[in-house]
Amino acid sequence: MSPRHTVWLVARRELRTRLRAKSFLIGTAVSIAVLIGFVLMQSTLFGGERVTRVGLSGQAAAISGPLTEEARARGIDVVVSTVRDPAAGESAIADGDLDALVTGTPAALHVVVDESLDENLRRALNSLVQQEVLRAQLATVEDLDPDQVLATVGDATVDVRSLRAPDPTHDERLAMALVIVALLYLSLLLYGTMVAQGVVEEKSSRVVEILLATVRPWELLAGKVVGLGLVGLAQLTVVGGVGVVLAAVTDVLTIPGVALGTLLWGLLWYLLGYLFYATVFAAAGSLVSRQEETQSVLLPITSVLVLAFVMGFGLLSRLPNASATAVLSVLPPFAPILLPGRLALGTATAWEVVVAIVLMLTSVAGLTWLAGRIYAKAVLRTGPRLPLREALRKS
């Protein structure tokens, strides 16, 4: 019997056991429901409040105090900083480290933004300019024509320049990015944990002894990883597919093509991410012999996933163009969650994707080797938790 057949037999058992379980159907249904809610709420959810970072350059530095007050009165939260070099300010905007750069005199402010200026901030700045213009008009008190003053003041607005054309689909893309980030996070966490629990179940029930009398440790590990991975892939495909179709037919999304692309990238990155995490989860699971100990031994791994998820939400909605976002999204532990989000936003470049995939495959190969060793060594050991040091030692 070929190893491939053995792996398939093991995988098939996982598939049958999980697909037959009620929890799979319930899990899928709940995910779809959450996703629908998410899609329907998207516009309200992501316009949410946030800190706006404004850089002031040259004479504009004088409006620092008034701007902060004006903004507070309008209920927006601004952080004002002074920018020496306007060129540096512009690149900070391009990187997403700054939201708006204000230059010029207080009476004729110029604003540079990445895509578009926040409406509340625009009103606050306009009001500052108008106050300044009014003050100037009132200073020349001799020939005051009220109508003309009002007209002049009314015409005085900030001059806004965008570094990039505003993207009308940005909100939709952001919603999709956050959805795919959430889905990938949940899938990787859920199915990774299942791999670990499966390993611990085989250990704690001692069935592993008769299994290893007929299959090799790596065959057992591979079968489990493949089987659960396919279950996860099936679930993600169903949930994602239903989401895309629903969003398209209800006109919530005007760009179904992008949504489909996002889903396909998401599925690819699920596979890569699952391969990255699953064997690590399995190796961690093999260190313990009792279900109760599973949670603690998995904590370091789940923490990385949680970190990737939290960063995904934060970075994609606030700093989508920051270079830090780009770098993090290419690194293997975060790429499976961050990069699909950036692909949905349309901010990832082709070479970033290539680099991320190469890094990912390299680390998958290394980790599989390492995790396979730990697993083979630890899976037959019963009793107290095996220290990682010992599991790594040459036998």
Next chain:
Amino acid sequence: MLRVDGVTKRYGDVLACDRVSFDVGAGELFGFVGGNGAGKTTTMRIVLGVLAPDAGEVRFRGAPVDHAARRRFGYLPEERGLYPRMRVLDQLVYLAELHGADTNAAHRAAEQWVARLGLREHRDTEVQRLSLGNQQRVQLAAALVHDPLLLVLDEPFSGLDPLAVDVLVEVLREQAAAGVPVVFSSHQLDLVERLCDRVGIIKGGRVVAGGTVAQLRAGSGSTLVVDAPAAPAGWAAGLAGVTVLGVHNGQTRLRVAPGTDDQPILAAALATGPVRGFTHQHPSLAELYRDAVGVDSR
């Protein structure tokens, strides 16, 4: 058929197996006896390839045992274990397939063993819902379901009710009759004596005695029961080749070393008064075992 040759395994300071060697022929029932921690389980795990030996090798049908050969072995581990949430029949079919049976053969064999071991009404029950006794039966079926070429059973009788013991004895005899070499370990020496063609006694990782029960007896002399009611205590002390095992109701039990002439013993007994009985008994396996391992029984 099965040859264990100089198998050695060390765990830190403990030498679990120390050059363990024995043979089991086709159709032979081999009993492996020894105290707790003697090294039985370790030896069996090495035979099954679950553990790798530090030295020595295991051969089957003349060739070193490889993965393909092990696939055809049947194993009942000391620490029993099955998937708790899997149904009995599914579990057996799965294990048969893992051992290389095709789907149809796996189903047929699983059904057959379920019926044979009286599990028919439980075939669709999850293993965790079965009584302990029935779980043992499923475990036994798991060792047999792929028509093994060799059976290795670690403490198969422990935890069985008397009825299940009878079933197991019958199954083991049947397998042996079909030519399968059977190795099993047990603490129940009377069972081993009744069942086994040959016995290996292991102590502290070393095989200290081995052979048929008759051979072990030949090597250890016999037990002589002398009924001499008038004999004073200590009458037999000092006789050449004789150890006094005990005195009970005027009957003295003596262990007579192999090759000792029993007539001087009879003469000494007659010298004390009337002798109403003078009987040779075969020592039981339990007695032989005690001789072999001494007082310290690890």
